[in-house]
Amino acid sequence: MSELRSHYGVVVIGGGAAGCVVAARLSEDEQRSVLLLEAGGHNRRLSVRAPAAFSSQFESKLDWNYVTEPEENLHGRQLFEPRGKMLGGCSSMNAMMYVRGNRVDYEEWVEQGAEGWGAEDVLPHFRRSEDNADLSDRHHAKGGPMHVETFRTPDPVTRRVVDACVEAGFERREDINGDRQDGVTFTQVNQRKGMRHDTASAFLGPARSRQNLDVVSGALVHRLVLDGSRVTGVEYSRGRRSQVARVSGAEVVLCAGAFGTPEILQRSGIGDPEHLRSVGVEPLVDLPAVGRHLMEHPFQFVNFELRGGATGLAGLEHPRHVAQWLLRRQGKLTSNVGEALAFFRTDPSMPAPDMEMVIAPLYFWEHGKGTHPRPAFSIGLSYIAPRSRGTVLIGSPDPTQKARVRLNMLSHPDEVTAIVRGIHKVREVAAMPALREICGAEINPGRWVADDAALGDYVRGTVEHTYHPACTARIGDPQTGACDPQLRVHGVDNLRIADASVMPTITRGNTHAPTIMIGERCAAFIAGVPSSALAGAAA
Structure with missing residues (x-):
């Protein structure tokens, strides 16, 4: 690594889904020097590039490997929460689903005080990043850094499940990121030429040759150094060596994710004073919402055996499939696993869908580590x-110690009721004519788990999450949030946040696309580019 400069215009902490966007966009101005600090290493690994291999990264050195505290509403279970620890972050570890959420989400953000974050306000920033191979209208664009395409080669099992959804009353839809989200569709994915297209490849890759951008990997950030109301340094370590990057006069952007961002803020003395004192940190900025309001999507799988010669993605790890991908970037390993999606309302009075079906032509259980002796398919709810709202709270100032994460999942009985209704809907889909020849026995929960009370208890004993933590440093006032609508941290003059933690409430769908949008929005704020100037971008 070359010597760091004595001064930077911008310091970005975290090279994940949003951090790569912020660093790349701001370094487009050759007069602005940018430093990017990332705790992990590079993303140039087969387990990252091969789409279907994403779950093999879990519990590896590419994973922060969080585990929640015992969840009182889930029979005391502790849930595993993987988080990407590499350039690209979770964009290098996720299932590549490109889902923006519902316009209702963004209108609710405005109602909660996030002025300027309505659906039409954020649309230009979605479009700016996008290079959509299949769609081009007011919602989509071509020519941006991030490649998006509708999954090209869905498995025959996936096609049958989609047909069954239509028979069960779902509207067949080409685009759930357009005017209407309700319906069933093949998944839009961040893939290109049979490989994952993460933000490290899409945004940071082309920017690495710029002389005004320095990227430091293996840099574990301990805390921000404050002098009064300004950040003057970032303390971090590489290996056993600790150092401070001086940032006097620089804009600092915290992009460490829904867990890492509140951790760094709290270790820096920014948070709830009472909690900070209790763990040995001197309070400097009183922001009680830091680490609070954690939201996550509960995720319940229903699994069925395949019959009639259907195999789905069973055996995708076989050498012949690996060779097919290595030689031609084709075959089963190009699958993102969740090849189709269906959005619906478990209660017709809902203003927007409250359930997302993820259709996968293989047995998926225990984060991809579960096995079944016969081919199967899965529908995740x-x-x-x-x-529910949870917390991310540090237990000490030690940066090597992860925060205590409590999802507090299913703390409201309506959540269990909705998931039980979702299971009934999945069973209805599985009984449709399109699946009659290939749908075998129900593996989980099993037909013997039939009445709502038994299903509700089953849900509490087996539900997982959708890998979507958010809202822990949310936009709001100093009592309810961590930052203002321009993503500036309350009480600190030169600090912003850009990642899923700033969401006032979690979006209806996968959080990757909104996180890229947040990165675009933050870069535009710093560069002084109004949304109106981007309305025609990447058209």
């Missing part, structure tokens, strides 16, 4: 309108 992601409850996308949760009401």
